[in-house]
Amino acid sequence: MAEVRTVDTRERILDAAENLFMAHGYDGTSMRQITGEAAVNLAAVNYHFGSKESLMQEVFRRRLDWLNEERMRVLDEMEREVAGKALKPSQIVDGFFGTLLRMAGDENRGGMTFLRLLGRTLTEPSEFIRAFLAHEYKVVMDRYKEALFKALPEVPKAEIVWRFHFMLGATSYAIAGTDALRLVTDWQIEDDDSVDRLDRLVPRLMSFLLGGLRAPLPQFSETAAVDSK
Amino acid sequence: MAEVRTVDTRERILDAAENLFMAHGYDGTSMRQITGEAAVNLAAVNYHFGSKESLMQEVFRRRLDWLNEERMRVLDEMEREVAGKALKPSQIVDGFFGTLLRMAGDENRGGMTFLRLLGRTLTEPSEFIRAFLAHEYKVVMDRYKEALFKALPEVPKAEIVWRFHFMLGATSYAIAGTDALRLVTDWQIEDDDSVDRLDRLVPRLMSFLLGGLRAPLPQFSETAAVDSK
DNA sequence: CTATAATTCATACGTTCGTTTGAACTATAG
DNA sequence: CTATAGTTCAAACGAACGTATGAATTATAG
Known part of the structure; x- marks a missing residue:
C-alpha cells in the first residue's frame, strides 16, 4: 500500500479544490483546474473521491467536522x-460565531x-450543497438555538430565529472578506495582513x-408595513 | 421594424434569465435553459444581447437603474x-435597505x-459581475456613506464602513429568503404568502x-484577540 | 404591391466539461 | 523474488457548453 503518496495526493486535491471553489465557485471550477x-x-x-460532487462534500466535511x-x-x-442557569447572549454568540472566526486564524484548519468558501456557499444555489450543509449543521444549530x-x-422564538439568520448573514459577509467590502468602499482597509485583520474583525x-440580537423588538403595523419607518 | 415582438422577446428572455440565475446561479444556468x-x-x-455576460448585465441594469x-x-x-442638519441613522438605513426591501413587493420591478438574485450575487465569485455591480453601486453607496x-x-469612519458591510450581509441573507433560513430552523415560518411575509420582515x-449599527464600539485587546470575550 | 430592414429559425462549429478505461508503475506481503 | 493490491497515467468518451451562420419569415416603408 502506498500510504504516503495516497494521503499526499488526496490532501493536495482537497487543498486545491478548497482554493479554487472559494475563488471561482463550484460550477466555475473545472476538474482540470x-x-x-x-x-x-x-x-x-474520480479515483480518490468518486466524483466532483463527492469532492466538494469532502472539502466541507474535512473542516466542518x-x-x-x-x-x-x-x-x-x-x-x-453555569450549572443549569441561562447563559449570557454574548457567550452563546461568541461560542457559535467566535469559534467560527477564530478558525480563520488557524491555517491547519x-x-x-x-x-470565505463557507460564507459564499451558504448563499449559493446548488441544491445538493445546501442540502448537505443543512444536514451537517442541524444538530449544532438546534443546540445553539435552544441556548x-x-x-x-422574553423574546419570541420566531424573532430569535430570524435574528440568528441575520447574524449568519452578517458573519458570512464579514468573512467573505475584503472583496465584497470593496463594494462599499474604495479605501485600502488597514491591516492587510490577514491575522491582524482578524484580530480586529472579531470584536x-x-x-x-x-x-442586533438585543435590539428593541420591532413594531408590526396593522396596515401595510410599507409606510412604517 | 417588428417592435412589439422584439420587446416581447427581450423581456421574456430577461424574465427567464432572472429566474434561472436566481435559482441556479450564473454558471449553473445554460443558454438552452x-x-x-x-x-x-x-x-x-446572442442576437438581442450579444453574449451571456451582456445578458447578465442587462438583467441587473433593468432593475438597478x-x-x-x-x-x-x-x-x-x-x-x-432637515436642511443641512444630520439625518437620523434610522432614516438613512430605511432609505437604503428599506427602499431595497420594498422593491420586493413590487412585481413590476x-x-x-x-x-434574491441580487443577494446571492453580491457574494458570488464571478469577477466580471462583481466589477459591474461595484461600478453600478458606487455613486449611491458613497452618498449614503457620507450621510x-x-x-x-462620534463613530470612527472605519467602524461605520464595516457596519455598513455587516448590514449588507444581514440584508442579503434576509432576502435570500426562506431557503437559507431552513438551515437554521425546521419550522414552517408563518405567513408563507410572500407579501405578508415581507410586511413583517422589513420591521x-x-x-x-x-x-447593530448603534451597538457599543468594540474594545480591541492589545494582545491576541483570540481570548477576547 | 414591392423593396428593405428586422427578427426568427434550424443547424452546426469548435471547446470544454466530468467521467471512464486499460495499461504502466509502485509499494507491500508472503 | 514473486504475486498482489494500490495508485498513477495518457488517452479517449459522449454530452453539453456558448456562439456563429445563412436561409426563412415577418414587419415596416415607399
Missing part, C-alpha cells in the same frame, strides 16, 4: 459552568480560505451581532 | 427636509426574485440593523 493546481493526474479526483465538534465542546463547557431561547426568554463583528 | 423557458430560439440571446434612482431620490428628499458619517460623528430586519 483542480488537478492542474494540485499537480496530480486528471483521473485522480472539527468546527461542529468545537462548537459543541465550547457550549457544553459553558453550560457546565483551512484558515480564511475555508471561511438562545433560554437566554432570552467588531461581535459588537454588531450583539447589538 | 434560458431560451427554453422563455420559449424563444436559442440564437435570440430604478433602485439607484429611487435611493437617491429618497435621500435627497430627506436631506432637503422584479419582486422577490430579483432581490452615515454625518449622522454618527424585523430594520430593528436588527439599527441595533
Whole structure:
C-alpha cells in the first residue's frame, strides 16, 4: 500500500479544490483546474473521491467536522459552568460565531480560505450543497438555538430565529472578506495582513451581532408595513 | 421594424434569465435553459444581447437603474427636509435597505426574485459581475456613506464602513429568503404568502440593523484577540 | 404591391466539461 | 523474488457548453 503518496495526493486535491471553489465557485471550477493546481493526474479526483460532487462534500466535511465538534465542546463547557442557569447572549454568540472566526486564524484548519468558501456557499444555489450543509449543521444549530431561547426568554422564538439568520448573514459577509467590502468602499482597509485583520474583525463583528440580537423588538403595523419607518 | 415582438422577446428572455440565475446561479444556468423557458430560439440571446455576460448585465441594469434612482431620490428628499442638519441613522438605513426591501413587493420591478438574485450575487465569485455591480453601486453607496458619517460623528469612519458591510450581509441573507433560513430552523415560518411575509420582515430586519449599527464600539485587546470575550 | 430592414429559425462549429478505461508503475506481503 | 493490491497515467468518451451562420419569415416603408 502506498500510504504516503495516497494521503499526499488526496490532501493536495482537497487543498486545491478548497482554493479554487472559494475563488471561482463550484460550477466555475473545472476538474482540470483542480488537478492542474494540485499537480496530480486528471483521473485522480474520480479515483480518490468518486466524483466532483463527492469532492466538494469532502472539502466541507474535512473542516466542518472539527468546527461542529468545537462548537459543541465550547457550549457544553459553558453550560457546565453555569450549572443549569441561562447563559449570557454574548457567550452563546461568541461560542457559535467566535469559534467560527477564530478558525480563520488557524491555517491547519483551512484558515480564511475555508471561511470565505463557507460564507459564499451558504448563499449559493446548488441544491445538493445546501442540502448537505443543512444536514451537517442541524444538530449544532438546534443546540445553539435552544441556548438562545433560554437566554432570552422574553423574546419570541420566531424573532430569535430570524435574528440568528441575520447574524449568519452578517458573519458570512464579514468573512467573505475584503472583496465584497470593496463594494462599499474604495479605501485600502488597514491591516492587510490577514491575522491582524482578524484580530480586529472579531470584536467588531461581535459588537454588531450583539447589538442586533438585543435590539428593541420591532413594531408590526396593522396596515401595510410599507409606510412604517 | 417588428417592435412589439422584439420587446416581447427581450423581456421574456430577461424574465427567464432572472429566474434561472436566481435559482441556479450564473454558471449553473445554460443558454438552452434560458431560451427554453422563455420559449424563444436559442440564437435570440446572442442576437438581442450579444453574449451571456451582456445578458447578465442587462438583467441587473433593468432593475438597478430604478433602485439607484429611487435611493437617491429618497435621500435627497430627506436631506432637503432637515436642511443641512444630520439625518437620523434610522432614516438613512430605511432609505437604503428599506427602499431595497420594498422593491420586493413590487412585481413590476422584479419582486422577490430579483432581490434574491441580487443577494446571492453580491457574494458570488464571478469577477466580471462583481466589477459591474461595484461600478453600478458606487455613486449611491458613497452618498449614503457620507450621510452615515454625518449622522454618527462620534463613530470612527472605519467602524461605520464595516457596519455598513455587516448590514449588507444581514440584508442579503434576509432576502435570500426562506431557503437559507431552513438551515437554521425546521419550522414552517408563518405567513408563507410572500407579501405578508415581507410586511413583517422589513420591521424585523430594520430593528436588527439599527441595533447593530448603534451597538457599543468594540474594545480591541492589545494582545491576541483570540481570548477576547 | 414591392423593396428593405428586422427578427426568427434550424443547424452546426469548435471547446470544454466530468467521467471512464486499460495499461504502466509502485509499494507491500508472503 | 514473486504475486498482489494500490495508485498513477495518457488517452479517449459522449454530452453539453456558448456562439456563429445563412436561409426563412415577418414587419415596416415607399
